[in-house]
Amino acid sequence: MPLDPPLYLDACATSPPAEAVLAAMQAVHRQAWANPSSLHGFGLAAAEQLERSRLQLADLLGAHSEELVFTSGGSEAIHLALLGVCSAVPPGRLLISAIEHPATVAAASQLQSRGWQLEILPVDSCGTLELEALERLLQPPTRLLSLIWGQNEVGSLQAVEAIGRRCRAAGVLLHLDAVQVVGHQPIAFAELPVDLLSFTAHKLQGPRGIGGLLVRRGLALDPLISGGGQERGRRGGTEPVALAAGMAVALQLAMDRLNANGGRDPLAEPRDQLLERLLALPGLRLSGPDPRRAEPRLPHHLSLLVDLAEGQPASGRSLVHALWQEGVAASSGSACSSGAAARAGAVAPSPVLQALGHGAAIAASGLRLSLGPWLSLQDLEAVPAAVERALQRLRNEGSP
Numbered sequence: 001m002p003l004d005p006p007l008y009l010d011a012c013a014t015s016p017p018a019e020a021v022l023a024a025m026q027a028v029h030r031q032a033w034a035n036p037s038s039l040h041g042f043g044l045a046a047a048e049q050l051e052r053s054r055l056q057l058a059d060l061l062g063a064h065s066e067e068l069v070f071t072s073g074g075s076e077a078i079h080l081a082l083l084g085v086c087s088a089v090p091p092g093r094l095l096i097s098a099i100e101h102p103a104t105v106a107a108a109s110q111l112q113s114r115g116w117q118l119e120i121l122p123v124d125s126c127g128t129l130e131l132e133a134l135e136r137l138l139q140p141p142t143r144l145l146s147l148i149w150g151q152n153e154v155g156s157l158q159a160v161e162a163i164g165r166r167c168r169a170a171g172v173l174l175h176l177d178a179v180q181v182v183g184h185q186p187i188a189f190a191e192l193p194v195d196l197l198s199f200t201a202h203k204l205q206g207p208r209g210i211g212g213l214l215v216r217r218g219l220a221l222d223p224l225i226s227g228g229g230q231e232r233g234r235r236g237g238t239e240p241v242a243l244a245a246g247m248a249v250a251l252q253l254a255m256d257r258l259n260a261n262g263g264r265d266p267l268a269e270p271r272d273q274l275l276e277r278l279l280a281l282p283g284l285r286l287s288g289p290d291p292r293r294a295e296p297r298l299p300h301h302l303s304l305l306v307d308l309a310e311g312q313p314a315s316g317r318s319l320v321h322a323l324w325q326e327g328v329a330a331s332s333g334s335a336c337s338s339g340a341a342a343r344a345g346a347v348a349p350s351p352v353l354q355a356l357g358h359g360a361a362i363a364a365s366g367l368r369l370s371l372g373p374w375l376s377l378q379d380l381e382a383v384p385a386a387v388e389r390a391l392q393r394l395r396n397e398g399s400p
């Protein structure tokens with residue numbers, strides 16, 4: 001019997017908005033709907049509401065409120081970081097890792113076409129940046145490193161403090177894509193040797209359509225969108241006041257959960273239990289860092305490589321479909337790349353799994369399960385049996 005109601009284990013794709021987030025946004029839509037740039041009382045109320053959200057978010061991230069630029073989400077924040085910083089200086093060399101989100105790859109290739117030299121840094125079989133390769137390139141003309149802090153597909157976390165210190169010593173700017181990290185561990189931007197940090201609301205039960213970029217004070221940044229001079233001239237357009245309020249509530253809820261659990265994400269423990277039970281099933285093995293060996297991994301994230309039989313990798317896409325028939329929502333790799341592959345009608349090997357050293361067939365057999373606070377321990381109890389049934393369904397169909 002499929003699970004009813006179905007379980008949502010795709011937090012890294014997006015997450016259901018929290019009730020408190022919806023309530024806060026509704027109140028702001030009613031009371032502070034005006035344009036924050038208007039000079040009348042309606043506008044002032046909206047401006048005050050927006051600045052309250054900015055202060056709250058900056059405070060929760062250990063940043064100064066003037067360092068926070070609201071964007072439409074993570075992809076825009078990443079583009080603003082890379083294109084905004086790089087268009088303010090003469091072309092040089094830009095470094096990214098081999099396991100970046102497609103938004104970073106796209107922004108980097110725009111810069112390449114504007115005369116920037118792009119170098120892609122390798123990772124090891126766990127998805128950890130190879131520091132020697134980085135060190136060799138931390139010299140002129142390198143100006144910026146953009147790095148995914150928590151990898152959405154394989155869960156690897158980078159040693160950002162050590163990397164940031166090396167960048168600082170070499171005079172290289174560092175941007176972190178922290179989209180999967182914010183809300184899952186405490187962050188003190190003021191203390192991090194990092195210049196820019198991107199995040200988004202919808203991964204932490206906030207609204208879709210808003211995110212933010214933290215920009216270290218004094219750093220020159222050209223806007224992607226100009227116009228009315230909003231966001232201190234760094235992003236034109238009337239600000240989404242209600243979305244900003246929703247994002248602030250979402251991050252507050254996430255930080256409250258962390259604080260109530262000694263700064264650690266309470267999802268790590270159920271994730272570890274689920275992992276152990278899944279690895280007991282035939283044909284499943286872990287990809288990315290191993291939390292049982294204390295290798296740094298996103299606490300709510302679990303990724304597997306799946307074989308239907310000895311040496312016969314499953315199609316991650318087929319498995320996601322079969323799992324949904326069993327009442328479990330999951331992903332194969334990242335939501336955006338699986339969507340693109342589905343439209344092309346192909347079983348696309350994941351470039352991220354390939355960067356970790358896997359061949360094409362294994363790199364198309366990825367399964368990602370990601371947890372959120374809407375799931376109870378009892379919910380998770382049912383997952384291994386559902387995975388087993390989905391695998392059996394594929395074996396019966398003789399599906400690759």
Ligand SMILES: Cc1ncc(COP(=O)(O)O)c(C=O)c1O
Pocket residue numbers: 012013072073074075076101103148150151152177179180200201202211336
């Ligand atoms: C690591 C990472 N970076 C960036 C993004 C893009 O964020 P958004 O969907 O808010 O544009 C995502 C979302 O999938 C992500 O997982």
